[in-house]
Amino acid sequence: MTFAPRRRWSFRDLRQRADAFLSLAGRELDIEQRRRVRLVNWGGAVMAVMLSFWILNQVAYGAWPLAAWQAGSLLATLAGMAAVRRGRRLLLWAHWMCLAMMGSVFSAATYSGGLTPASLSLMLCVPVCAVVLAGRGGLWWTPVMIAGVVGMALAERQGVVFPYLTPEEWRRFDTVMTWLTSFLGITLVFAYNHAACARAERDQEAALAEARSVSDAKTRFLASLNREIREPLHRILGLMVLLKEEPAAERRRELGGEARRIGQALAGAVEGILRLARDEHLLEIQRERLAGPLRLPEWKNAHAAAKPAPAATAPVSLRVLVAEDDPVSRRLLVRNLAELGCEVAEAGDGRAALEALKGGGFALALIDCQLPGLDGFALARKLRRFEGEIGARRQRLIGMSAEASAAQAENCTAAGMDGFLPKPFGRADLEALLRQVRSPAES
Structure with a gap:
């Protein structure tokens, strides 16, 4: 038979367990409430230990009236x-414990010779602990305490003699212990108040870190939602244009089948979102984490506005590079640009696009931000560095992405691109862009 090794309990383990017990771990409390609960319960625990010690001493002295008063204060604290x-x-209940503390202190002064220096030191603990336990509301205990001290002083002036129930041989020890109790009480209250504030600051920092994590998760979720819906939508719209203009029946069937497959994939993505919305439990979690409704940013009009071109002016032929890994989107772009009077070159990955751009001569390059091999941002940075080293003319780069967000547009600008075109976009957007390139005054 084997026995599991006995676990060794350290002081730190015991303190953590006591803190979890006294701070109501597991309850739904905010940071400030949990800090206040810790202070009240730890202050009550310290007060209960000290009262138990004094009750034992007073029973040993035979000071039964004082022991009875202290026992009542102990029960009120518990x-x-x-x-x-x-x-x-x-x-x-924080004020209730302050009342129990004041009752204990005044009963001790009443049966220990009145307003002695040791008794006054105990009275000093009451307003200090009241402010720590009850906050600014604890300041009201200061005038109450002052009124009690003045009342005892006036009673002594009128000749009232307060008994000293402690035997003569124990009075010096009693005085020393009273001073130590006052010193330890104030020190422990301040020390744990500082510890509780530091713990609250750590909890607040953890809450802020969690909030930032949730915000990042929201951004990633929206970006993923943009890509999963906008990318196939862009491809379907392109296929519809090609399907409309394709004369060959066999080719039309191929385009229709491809559009159907993309549409089924898009329907699956939408069904997943709707299934998530139908599940009330998951929807509640999403509302709490995302803290807001889902909205796709409307970037459609951000780059489409341009002055209408004069009808009588013949378009200037431009050399344009299309860097797009999706064959359908690339074919549609090439066809639209060619019909708009452009000389079009194409690349299916980032490295091929970079080599083509290093050769120069392009008035415009449409670059997908998620190219394989070398993404659009890295491509733009490498090209700008290359142009700067050899002193070449700066070629206009436009980023394309289904993630239609302000952050994505800023990423394009930071990488050295000249603009951002969110998917899906149509022929009118390309016409507006080409007008800007052909008319330097407007660009």
């Missing part, structure tokens, strides 16, 4: 901690 654990009103 009741307040239990109420906080049950989720009752936190601020109310």
Whole structure:
């Protein structure tokens, strides 16, 4: 028979377990509420330990009235901690524990000779602990404490003698322990207040990091949604144009079959989104994480506006490079540009496009941002560096992407491109772009 090794408990383990117990770990509390709960429960725990110690001492002295008062304060403190654990009103029970503390201190002064220096040191603990436990509302305990001290002082002036129930031989020890209790009480309250504030700051930083992570996840989700819907939509629209203009029946059947396959893939993506919306549990999670409705940014009109070209002016032939890995989109672009009077070259990956552009002579290059081998951003950076090294003329680069977002447009600009064209786009967008290239005054 084998026995599992006994786990060694360190002071840190015990403290973490106590903190989890006293801070109501697992409850739905915000950062400030959890900090306040820690303070109230830890303050109550320290007060309960000190009261238990004094009750034992007073029973040993035979000071039964004082022991009874302290026992009542102990029970009130434990009741307040239990109420906080049950989720009752936190601020109310913080003031309740302050009342129990004040009752304990004044009962100790009443049966320990009145306003002695040791008793006054204990009274000093009450407003300090009240502010820490109850916040600014704890300041109200300061005038209450002052009124109690003034009342005892006036009673002594009128000749009232407060008994000293501690035996003569134990009074010096009692005085020393009273001072130590005051010092330790204030020190522990301040120390744990500092620790609770530091813990709250760490929790807040973790919450901010989680919020940033959720925001990044939202951005990635929207970008993925853009690509999954806009890319096949762009291809289907292109195929419809080719299908309309294709005279050969066999070729029309091929284009129709390809459009049908892309449409089925798009329907699957849309069905996945609708299935996600129908699942109420997942929809609730998405609302909490994304913190807002899904909207596709409307970049369609950002690069389509241009002045109408004069009807009588013949178009200037331009040499254009199309860098697109999707054959359907590339074929449609080449055909549209050729019909618009352009001399078109094409490339299916980033490295081939870069080599073509290094040869120069292109008035415009339409570059897909997600090219295989070398993406559009890396291609633009390499080309700009090459042009700068040899002093070549700067060629106009336009990025294309189904991720129609402001961030994607900024990425194109940062990589050295001259513009951004979100998918899907049509022939009118290409005409507007070519007018800008042909008319330097408008560009």
